[in-house]
Amino acid sequence: MRFTHISLATGALTAMLMISGVCSAEEGELQLGLATPFLEYESMDAEIEFANTTTDLEASGLTWGLRHEVAGELGYGVTPNIVIGGLFQLGGTSSEEQIEDAPETESSEWGFFLGPKFDYMFLPGDKVQPFIGAVLGIAHAKETEGDVETSFTAFQIMGRAGVRAFVTNGFSIDPSLAIAYLTGSGEIDNDNLTADLSGSAFQVGVLLGISGWLD
Numbered sequence: 342m343r344f345t346h347i348s349l350a351t352g353a354l355t356a357m358l359m360i361s362g363v364c365s366a367e368e369g370e371l372q373l374g375l376a377t378p379f380l381e382y383e384s385m386d387a388e389i390e391f392a393n394t395t396t397d398l399e400a401s402g403l404t405w406g407l408r409h410e411v412a413g414e415l416g417y418g419v420t421p422n423i424v425i426g427g428l429f430q431l432g433g434t435s436s437e438e439q440i441e442d443a444p445e446t447e448s449s450e451w452g453f454f455l456g457p458k459f460d461y462m463f464l465p466g467d468k469v470q471p472f473i474g475a476v477l478g479i480a481h482a483k484e485t486e487g488d489v490e491t492s493f494t495a496f497q498i499m500g501r502a503g504v505r506a507f508v509t510n511g512f513s514i515d516p517s518l519a520i521a522y523l524t525g526s527g528e529i530d531n532d533n534l535t536a537d538l539s540g541s542a543f544q545v546g547v548l549l550g551i552s553g554w555l556d
Contacts, residue, residue: 369556372416372424374515376550380405387540389529398540409434412548414458421465428476430454452482454497462505470513474501480523488531493538495525505552515550 384401410432416424433451456478463471476499484491503517524541 368418368421370418371555372414372418372426372552373555374414374416374550374552376412376414376515376517376548377410378412378546379549381544381546383542383544385540385542387538389536389538391529391534391536412454412550414552416458416460422462424460424462424472424474426458428454428456428458428478448484448486450482450484452480454478454480456497460501468507470505470507472501472503472505472517475499476501480525490530491527491538493525493527493540495523495542497521497523501548503548511554511556513552513554515548515552517548517550519546519548520544521546 380403382401382403385399387398387400389396389398410430412428412430414426414428416426418424431451431453434449456476458474458476460472460474476497478497478499479494480497481494482492499519499521501517501519503515505513505515507513521544522541523544526537526539529536529538
């Protein structure tokens, strides 16, 4: 579950929050957050059905470094410890490749995730507040490589654990560890041929984020 202007958006949000009124993560306050994955491991099992033939696939991989992907969240403190709201994630890349005299191949991928979230904050009022949370939602991804187009829609459940370190009363730095499981189905299209796709994936990632807390 990739934008190139993450640093610009983060800088704008930081400036807005630094000049906002004094506030902290507690009851009755609004959270505005941005985050991006820094380290992610994924293990995937998939099944492709075409012309009464089934093919099983397995894949896993580790990626690290800032990516063209951004997650945003909106929350509201219903008690000093509990923040409820929603989380969305968007990302995408595109590229062109040409090998010797072969025709140029274009490829692209994009995806999104959207769902409600629940966070439990420990030590409300302190400068460093550990938290745990859960998110349930829908993920969709689409990938195109030449004439082959793959789409996949899945139900995803994600758990998070991290800390919110308050640089000021209204601005926190939020590193976290996220564990997610998703399962769903889709299609692989190549000209007039279509294959059914189903599968599941397990993901573990480290996210770097920031949040502003508005009274």
